[in-house]
Amino acid sequence: MKVKINLYIKRALVGGLISMLTILAGSIMLGQLSGYEAKILIQDSLTGLNTLCNTIVLASATILALLLTLLGLSANSQSRLKSDHYKHVLIIAKLDTGVFIVALVSFLLFNLPVTKSENIPVGWYDAIYYTAIGLSSVLSGALVVVVLMLFNTTDNIIKVVGLGMKKHPIADMDEIESED
Secondary structure, eight states: OOOOOOHHHHHHHHHHHHHHHHHHHHHHHTOOOOHHHHHHHHHHHHHHHHHHHHHHHHHHHHHHHHHHHHHHHHSSSOOOOHHHHHHHHOOOHHHHHHHHHHHHHHHHHHTTGGGGGGSSSSHHHHHHHHHHHHHHHHHHHHHHHHHHHHHHHHHIIIIIIIISSSTTTTBHHHHHHHHH
């Protein structure tokens, strides 16, 4: 399946990128850390990182359930929708599933007692800290992309199904004209 990057997907990607860069910028403003400082910051931020990953897992699972509802509404509507609409929903589902899996694995990794281990060299804590911050910013940005894409799809469905717009990019004009 060839993915067509339309205006809606571009907007969602830009929104996710802005979110991710904002989070990363906040972390980078802390400056260069020593291994000991990074270890302390990891201890202080683990609860928040676990909460973030848990929230993203729950949000992703909820979004997948909502996509099933959206597909049911799309299929049962009187309006005919182009295959682009269903391809867009499939892209959202794939991206959301990826976010779900990465957030769940991250949640498990953040629960490892890294700061209590005596075998980890102090110099590694910098890398662990920045990796954790990078991963959380990527996950947050990806969830923003999913939510923005879902908003665009919902907006389109409201316009075509709810408001009966016939001249819309996802409305199948060939089907509408043949019914008239």
